[in-house]
Amino acid sequence: MDDEELAREVEQRTVFTKLTPLQKSRVLKMLQANGHTVGFLGDGINDAPSLAHADVGFAIGGGADIALESADIVLMRGDLGAVVAAIDLSAATLRKIRQNLFFAFFYNCLGIPLAALGYVNPVLAGAAMALSSVCVLSNSLWLNRWRPAPLI
Structure with missing residues:
Protein backbone atom coordinates (compact mmCIF):
# COMPACT_ATOMS: atom_id res chain seq x y z
CA MET A 1 0.00 0.00 0.00
CA LEU A 80 1.01 0.57 6.50
CA GLY A 81 -2.41 -1.07 6.65
CA ALA A 82 -1.77 -1.56 10.37
CA VAL A 83 -2.34 2.19 10.80
CA VAL A 84 -5.88 1.75 9.49
CA ALA A 85 -6.37 -1.27 11.78
CA ALA A 86 -5.13 0.69 14.82
CA ILE A 87 -7.54 3.55 14.08
CA ASP A 88 -10.36 1.03 13.57
CA LEU A 89 -9.59 -0.73 16.85
CA SER A 90 -9.50 2.54 18.76
CA ALA A 91 -12.92 3.49 17.34
CA ALA A 92 -14.34 0.09 18.34
CA THR A 93 -12.90 0.49 21.84
CA LEU A 94 -14.45 3.94 22.24
CA ARG A 95 -17.83 2.53 21.16
CA LYS A 96 -17.55 -0.17 23.85
CA ILE A 97 -16.60 2.40 26.49
CA ARG A 98 -19.68 4.48 25.63
CA GLN A 99 -21.92 1.40 25.70
CA ASN A 100 -20.50 0.35 29.07
CA LEU A 101 -21.05 3.81 30.51
CA PHE A 102 -24.66 3.61 29.36
CA PHE A 103 -25.13 0.23 31.07
CA ALA A 104 -23.58 1.44 34.31
CA PHE A 105 -25.51 4.72 34.42
CA PHE A 106 -28.78 3.04 33.44
CA TYR A 107 -28.58 0.51 36.26
CA ASN A 108 -27.37 3.03 38.82
CA CYS A 109 -29.76 5.84 37.89
CA LEU A 110 -32.69 3.47 37.97
CA GLY A 111 -31.71 1.08 40.76
CA ILE A 112 -30.35 3.40 43.47
CA PRO A 113 -33.41 5.70 43.72
CA LEU A 114 -35.81 2.74 43.61
CA ALA A 115 -33.88 0.98 46.39
CA ALA A 116 -33.54 4.19 48.44
CA LEU A 117 -37.28 4.87 48.24
CA GLY A 118 -38.06 1.31 49.27
CA TYR A 119 -39.66 0.21 46.00
CA VAL A 120 -37.04 -2.50 45.44
CA ASN A 121 -35.78 -5.02 47.94
CA PRO A 122 -32.11 -4.20 48.80
CA VAL A 123 -31.12 -7.77 47.93
CA LEU A 124 -32.64 -7.35 44.48
CA ALA A 125 -30.90 -3.97 44.08
CA GLY A 126 -27.57 -5.60 44.98
CA ALA A 127 -28.20 -8.33 42.43
CA ALA A 128 -28.96 -5.67 39.81
CA MET A 129 -25.63 -3.98 40.59
CA ALA A 130 -23.84 -7.30 40.12
CA LEU A 131 -25.73 -7.83 36.86
CA SER A 132 -24.60 -4.38 35.73
CA SER A 133 -20.98 -5.39 36.24
CA VAL A 134 -21.55 -8.65 34.38
CA CYS A 135 -23.14 -6.75 31.46
CA VAL A 136 -20.21 -4.33 31.25
CA LEU A 137 -17.66 -7.15 31.38
CA SER A 138 -19.52 -9.28 28.83
CA ASN A 139 -19.89 -6.32 26.49
CA SER A 140 -16.16 -5.56 26.77
CA LEU A 141 -15.26 -9.15 25.91
CA TRP A 142 -16.88 -8.66 22.49
CA LEU A 143 -13.73 -6.75 21.53
CA ASN A 144 -11.96 -10.13 21.43
CA ARG A 145 -13.96 -10.83 18.26
CA TRP A 146 -12.82 -7.61 16.56
CA ARG A 147 -10.95 -8.16 13.30
CA PRO A 148 -9.51 -5.49 11.02
CA ALA A 149 -11.53 -4.71 7.94
CA PRO A 150 -9.98 -6.19 4.79
CA LEU A 151 -8.03 -3.65 2.76
CA ILE A 152 -8.91 -3.33 -0.89
Whole structure:
Protein backbone atom coordinates (compact mmCIF):
# COMPACT_ATOMS: atom_id res chain seq x y z
CA MET A 1 0.00 0.00 0.00
CA ASP A 2 1.50 3.34 -1.02
CA ASP A 3 1.04 6.73 0.66
CA GLU A 4 -1.90 7.84 -1.48
CA GLU A 5 -3.79 4.57 -0.94
CA LEU A 6 -3.28 4.86 2.82
CA ALA A 7 -4.55 8.46 2.75
CA ARG A 8 -7.70 7.38 0.93
CA GLU A 9 -8.24 4.50 3.36
CA VAL A 10 -8.10 6.77 6.43
CA GLU A 11 -10.12 9.42 4.57
CA GLN A 12 -7.40 12.08 4.43
CA ARG A 13 -6.93 14.47 1.55
CA THR A 14 -3.36 15.53 2.28
CA VAL A 15 -0.29 13.41 2.95
CA PHE A 16 3.24 14.76 3.31
CA THR A 17 6.13 12.44 2.42
CA LYS A 18 9.89 12.64 1.91
CA LEU A 19 10.44 15.69 4.14
CA THR A 20 13.52 16.64 6.14
CA PRO A 21 13.21 16.54 9.95
CA LEU A 22 12.90 20.34 10.07
CA GLN A 23 10.22 20.35 7.36
CA LYS A 24 8.33 17.62 9.23
CA SER A 25 8.33 19.67 12.39
CA ARG A 26 7.17 22.82 10.59
CA VAL A 27 4.34 21.05 8.76
CA LEU A 28 3.22 19.34 11.97
CA LYS A 29 3.14 22.63 13.93
CA MET A 30 1.37 24.43 11.06
CA LEU A 31 -1.35 21.78 10.87
CA GLN A 32 -1.87 21.76 14.63
CA ALA A 33 -2.00 25.59 14.71
CA ASN A 34 -4.80 25.40 12.13
CA GLY A 35 -6.81 23.10 14.39
CA HIS A 36 -6.08 19.79 12.66
CA THR A 37 -5.53 16.52 14.49
CA VAL A 38 -2.19 15.22 13.28
CA GLY A 39 -1.14 11.59 12.98
CA PHE A 40 2.52 10.93 12.23
CA LEU A 41 4.05 7.67 11.03
CA GLY A 42 7.79 7.18 11.36
CA ASP A 43 10.52 4.70 12.18
CA GLY A 44 13.83 6.52 12.42
CA ILE A 45 15.83 8.71 14.74
CA ASN A 46 14.93 11.77 12.67
CA ASP A 47 11.21 11.00 13.18
CA ALA A 48 11.32 10.90 16.99
CA PRO A 49 10.65 14.63 17.62
CA SER A 50 7.67 14.65 15.25
CA LEU A 51 6.33 11.39 16.72
CA ALA A 52 6.44 12.94 20.18
CA HIS A 53 4.71 16.18 19.15
CA ALA A 54 2.02 14.70 16.91
CA ASP A 55 -1.45 14.16 18.33
CA VAL A 56 -1.02 10.46 17.55
CA GLY A 57 2.40 9.05 16.73
CA PHE A 58 2.67 5.69 14.96
CA ALA A 59 6.08 3.97 14.97
CA ILE A 60 6.94 0.94 12.88
CA GLY A 61 8.10 -1.88 15.17
CA GLY A 62 11.38 -2.54 13.41
CA GLY A 63 12.44 1.10 13.69
CA ALA A 64 14.91 2.90 15.91
CA ASP A 65 14.43 2.57 19.68
CA ILE A 66 14.02 6.33 20.13
CA ALA A 67 11.18 6.31 17.59
CA LEU A 68 9.47 3.46 19.44
CA GLU A 69 9.77 5.34 22.74
CA SER A 70 8.45 8.60 21.25
CA ALA A 71 5.37 7.13 19.58
CA ASP A 72 1.94 6.65 21.08
CA ILE A 73 1.29 3.46 19.09
CA VAL A 74 3.89 0.93 17.95
CA LEU A 75 2.88 -1.10 14.90
CA MET A 76 4.20 -4.63 15.14
CA ARG A 77 4.32 -5.06 11.36
CA GLY A 78 5.90 -2.83 8.76
CA ASP A 79 2.59 -2.86 6.89
CA LEU A 80 1.01 0.57 6.50
CA GLY A 81 -2.41 -1.07 6.65
CA ALA A 82 -1.77 -1.56 10.37
CA VAL A 83 -2.34 2.19 10.80
CA VAL A 84 -5.88 1.75 9.49
CA ALA A 85 -6.37 -1.27 11.78
CA ALA A 86 -5.13 0.69 14.82
CA ILE A 87 -7.54 3.55 14.08
CA ASP A 88 -10.36 1.03 13.57
CA LEU A 89 -9.59 -0.73 16.85
CA SER A 90 -9.50 2.54 18.76
CA ALA A 91 -12.92 3.49 17.34
CA ALA A 92 -14.34 0.09 18.34
CA THR A 93 -12.90 0.49 21.84
CA LEU A 94 -14.45 3.94 22.24
CA ARG A 95 -17.83 2.53 21.16
CA LYS A 96 -17.55 -0.17 23.85
CA ILE A 97 -16.60 2.40 26.49
CA ARG A 98 -19.68 4.48 25.63
CA GLN A 99 -21.92 1.40 25.70
CA ASN A 100 -20.50 0.35 29.07
CA LEU A 101 -21.05 3.81 30.51
CA PHE A 102 -24.66 3.61 29.36
CA PHE A 103 -25.13 0.23 31.07
CA ALA A 104 -23.58 1.44 34.31
CA PHE A 105 -25.51 4.72 34.42
CA PHE A 106 -28.78 3.04 33.44
CA TYR A 107 -28.58 0.51 36.26
CA ASN A 108 -27.37 3.03 38.82
CA CYS A 109 -29.76 5.84 37.89
CA LEU A 110 -32.69 3.47 37.97
CA GLY A 111 -31.71 1.08 40.76
CA ILE A 112 -30.35 3.40 43.47
CA PRO A 113 -33.41 5.70 43.72
CA LEU A 114 -35.81 2.74 43.61
CA ALA A 115 -33.88 0.98 46.39
CA ALA A 116 -33.54 4.19 48.44
CA LEU A 117 -37.28 4.87 48.24
CA GLY A 118 -38.06 1.31 49.27
CA TYR A 119 -39.66 0.21 46.00
CA VAL A 120 -37.04 -2.50 45.44
CA ASN A 121 -35.78 -5.02 47.94
CA PRO A 122 -32.11 -4.20 48.80
CA VAL A 123 -31.12 -7.77 47.93
CA LEU A 124 -32.64 -7.35 44.48
CA ALA A 125 -30.90 -3.97 44.08
CA GLY A 126 -27.57 -5.60 44.98
CA ALA A 127 -28.20 -8.33 42.43
CA ALA A 128 -28.96 -5.67 39.81
CA MET A 129 -25.63 -3.98 40.59
CA ALA A 130 -23.84 -7.30 40.12
CA LEU A 131 -25.73 -7.83 36.86
CA SER A 132 -24.60 -4.38 35.73
CA SER A 133 -20.98 -5.39 36.24
CA VAL A 134 -21.55 -8.65 34.38
CA CYS A 135 -23.14 -6.75 31.46
CA VAL A 136 -20.21 -4.33 31.25
CA LEU A 137 -17.66 -7.15 31.38
CA SER A 138 -19.52 -9.28 28.83
CA ASN A 139 -19.89 -6.32 26.49
CA SER A 140 -16.16 -5.56 26.77
CA LEU A 141 -15.26 -9.15 25.91
CA TRP A 142 -16.88 -8.66 22.49
CA LEU A 143 -13.73 -6.75 21.53
CA ASN A 144 -11.96 -10.13 21.43
CA ARG A 145 -13.96 -10.83 18.26
CA TRP A 146 -12.82 -7.61 16.56
CA ARG A 147 -10.95 -8.16 13.30
CA PRO A 148 -9.51 -5.49 11.02
CA ALA A 149 -11.53 -4.71 7.94
CA PRO A 150 -9.98 -6.19 4.79
CA LEU A 151 -8.03 -3.65 2.76
CA ILE A 152 -8.91 -3.33 -0.89
